[in-house]
Amino acid sequence: xxxQSCCVIPPHILRSIAENGDAExxxxxxATLEQSAQFRGERALIGEMASLLALPAGExxxxxxxxxxxxxxxxxxxxxxxxxxxxxxxxxxAYDGAGKTYDFYRSVYGRSSVDGRGMRLDSTVxxxxxxxxxxxxxxxxxxxxxxxxxxxxxTKCLDIIGHELTHGVTQxxxxxxxxxxxxxxxxxxxxxxxxxxxxxxxxxxxxxSDWLIGAGIFTNKVHGAAVRSMKAPGTAYDDPVVGKDPxxxxxxxxxxxxxxxxxxxxxxxxxNHAFYLAATMIGGNAWETAGRxxxxxxxxxxxxxxxxxxxxxxxxSAATELFGRASAPHDAVAKAWKEVGxxxxxxxxxxxxxxxxxxxxxxxxxxxxxxSLRRRGPRKxx
Amino acid sequence: MRIVITRTGGxxxxxxxxxxxxxxxxxxxxxxxxxxETPSGDAATPDAFEYAVSIDGREYVVKNxxxxxxxxxEAVLGK
Numbered sequence: 001x002x003x004q005s006c007c008v009i010p011p012h013i014l015r016s017i018a019e020n021g022d023a024e025x026x027x028x029x030x031a032t033l034e035q036s037a038q039f040r041g042e043r044a045l046i047g048e049m050a051s052l053l054a055l056p057a058g059e060x061x062x063x064x065x066x067x068x069x070x071x072x073x074x075x076x077x078x079x080x081x082x083x084x085x086x087x088x089x090x091x092x093x094a095y096d097g098a099g100k101t102y103d104f105y106r107s108v109y110g111r112s113s114v115d116g117r118g119m120r121l122d123s124t125v126x127x128x129x130x131x132x133x134x135x136x137x138x139x140x141x142x143x144x145x146x147x148x149x150x151x152x153x154x155t156k157c158l159d160i161i162g163h164e165l166t167h168g169v170t171q172x173x174x175x176x177x178x179x180x181x182x183x184x185x186x187x188x189x190x191x192x193x194x195x196x197x198x199x200x201x202x203x204x205x206x207x208x209s210d211w212l213i214g215a216g217i218f219t220n221k222v223h224g225a226a227v228r229s230m231k232a233p234g235t236a237y238d239d240p241v242v243g244k245d246p247x248x249x250x251x252x253x254x255x256x257x258x259x260x261x262x263x264x265x266x267x268x269x270x271x272n273h274a275f276y277l278a279a280t281m282i283g284g285n286a287w288e289t290a291g292r293x294x295x296x297x298x299x300x301x302x303x304x305x306x307x308x309x310x311x312x313x314x315x316x317s318a319a320t321e322l323f324g325r326a327s328a329p330h331d332a333v334a335k336a337w338k339e340v341g342x343x344x345x346x347x348x349x350x351x352x353x354x355x356x357x358x359x360x361x362x363x364x365x366x367x368x369x370x371x372s373l374r375r376r377g378p379r380k381x382x
Numbered sequence: 383m384r385i386v387i388t389r390t391g392g393x394x395x396x397x398x399x400x401x402x403x404x405x406x407x408x409x410x411x412x413x414x415x416x417x418x419e420t421p422s423g424d425a426a427t428p429d430a431f432e433y434a435v436s437i438d439g440r441e442y443v444v445k446n447x448x449x450x451x452x453x454x455x456e457a458v459l460g461k
Contacts, residue, residue, distance in 0.1 A: 097411065132392065132394070133392045133393055133394075133429065133430075133431065134393045134429060135392075135393065135427060135428060135429035135430055136427065136429065137408060137427050138427055151394075154393065158430045160393065163393070164393075164428075164429070165427065165448060166396045167428035170428075171428075178427070178428055179426065182425075187428075188426065190428070214393070214394065217394075227393070227395070228395075229411045242396060243396065243397065246395075259388065259390040259391070259397070259431060259434055260390040260391040260395055260397075261426050264391070264395075265391060265392075265393075265394070265395020266395060321385075
């Protein structure tokens with residue numbers, strides 16, 4: 001066979017460096033791998049090798065790749081865990097943002113990475129050219145530089161990085177189907193934990209936060225503060241070129257549009273506003289009480305096709321478990337959903353969240369099938 | 383040939399509409415090539431763009447563009 005992917009440093013030695021080496025040794029091994037793979041023109045090899053070099057599961061492990069304006073993933077490895085800043089602002093923002101998101105989930109909710117098992121956090125920056133997007137592709141984050149006319153680079157906002165990584169958390173927990181109401185909830189949880197990552201990093205209380213998603217991502221040519229507002233959905237931007245923020249803040253404004261997977265980025269305004277209301281009614285740091293209720297909901301109480309009404313009931317159930325039925329948090333959550341016109345509807349009996357014990361993170365660059373999103377609600381007993 | 387592409391979704395969830403009428407010959411060629419392939423309309427990944435494509439009134443929903451569909455979309459939307 002022409003390709004011999006393990007001839008540079010034998011895998012057992014790499015593994016040993018990964019487990020026993022210090023940060024500098026890991027760095028040097030990374031550099032060696034990078035050079036030799038480049039020499040042979042085997043970009044895909046880097047990902048495989050890098051995964052062997054990664055830290056043992058349970059620790060923070062980050063890698064950042066540069067797509068160099070192309071669309072091949074993951075691209076060229078440019079920064080690994082513990083290595084020095086690269087000087088490329090997008091690379092370093094992706095690295096730092098993934099770290100702050102990891103630290104947030106770990107220290108606040110005791111969660112080890114997006115899969116709960118220490119999965120390595122991979123990011124690719126400089127994806128395509130003038131690319132106006134950031135996305136989670138099922139296994140990694142992908143960030144564009146923006147077109148420079150309307151959007152700036154997508155690594156600029158910590159809440160966007162938190163948003164994308166939370167799509168990963170959702171994939172491994174509630175696995176919310178990305179369409180219609182469950183899709184809007186998928187977006188909602190990403191906005192909730194995206195803004196909480198930012199608030200946590202800034203040590204900012206619910207009262208102090210601007211509750212904006214993507215604040216500062218627009219160039220100064222666009223009339224708009226951000227992409228979405230949880231405080232006042234529908235008011236984030238209003239611009240002759242970009243249009244007007246279409247988000248509703250109440251069920252009466254629910255959009256039945258077919259595009260955008262049934263308006264997942266539009267209707268998320270409704271639960272987003274409910275979270276904002278609950279968090280500000282409770283007061284203090286939003287990640288401590290409202291955030292905990294939403295975290296327990298996402299990770300233990302929902303099913304793939306959950307509706308807004310079921311999500312409302314699930315948050316009330318989580319609030320009861322955590323703080324009691326007659327507690328202030330429970331009261332605030334109930335009032336918040338009422339204010340946005342969502343009447344709680346209890347979920348059917350049975351286990352909610354499909355537990356994925358069989359997951360093995362694929363090697364970088366591999367095509368990754370999405371987790372099965374087909375199941376409708378809890379499985380019936382036969 | 384008249385081609386209208388509406389892009390929705392993406393992290394920002396904004397709608398962009400682009401129309402070419404008549405489409406230049408090079409774009410027509412790309413459209414004919416694209417229409418030979420079934421656009422993958424399912425398996426949406428979070429925050430990916432979604433495209434509604436209309437070619438002389440024939441409607442397609444494209445979520446994960448194949449190479450041919452990707453070329454057509456890029457040609458019509460520009461960079």
